[in-house]
Amino acid sequence: MRKNPYEAGGFAFPNGEMRDKALREQEGIRYIKENTQMDDPEMVLRVYCQLIDQKLFETPVGYHFLCNMQEQLMSVPYFMTENIPPIPVAGPKRAPKPAERQSAAADTKEKVQVKKKVVTERKYKNVDFKMRFRTSFAFNVILLLIVVGMFIITATSDNINIVNYENALIEKYEKWELKLEEKEERLKEREEAVRGLEE
DSSP, rough: OOTTEETTTTOOSSSHHHHHHHHHHHHHHHHHHSSOTTTHHOOOOOHHHHHHHTTTSHHHHHHHHHHHHHHHHHTSSOGGGGGSSOOOOOOOOOOOOHHHHHHHHHHHHHHHHHHHHHHHHHHHHHHHHHHHHHHHHHHHHHHHHHHHHHHHHHHOOOOOOOTTTHHHHHHHHHHHHHHHHHHHHHHHHHHHHHHHHHH
């Protein structure tokens, strides 16, 4: 099988111009990978949105890279997939009419504002997530301290409860036993006094 002279990035192109574009995109992708923390979803989202807004990629090499980024973003649980913009595919170029230029410019401004809003909302969501975690953790610590305090109060309290119930019963029976012994001694003394009188 003959090798295509216009090959770049695993794709065979119909002419040298397309191949050269693909090589430039491949170089840009290498630069992005070297200078971006690709394991940070926030950073990947920012770069992804910028690449789509600027429409830097026009060849399958660039589209393949964008697809990989899109799949990585969709696998992140706290990103809503409907907020990840789709990859626009460039069609055949034609000269736009003046009316189309004005409406396209207005649409572009709206899209940029919406996309910026989506990105900032995601940032706030992540901040809220961290704050919620910290708040939840603080509440859990406070609740734990309250529960420990309640156990301490219960253990040191004089009222009868589950913790000191056994001790309270033992003390109560000891007091009864002492009273009974005292009564028995008094009865013995009376009996002895009565016997002494009878004799």
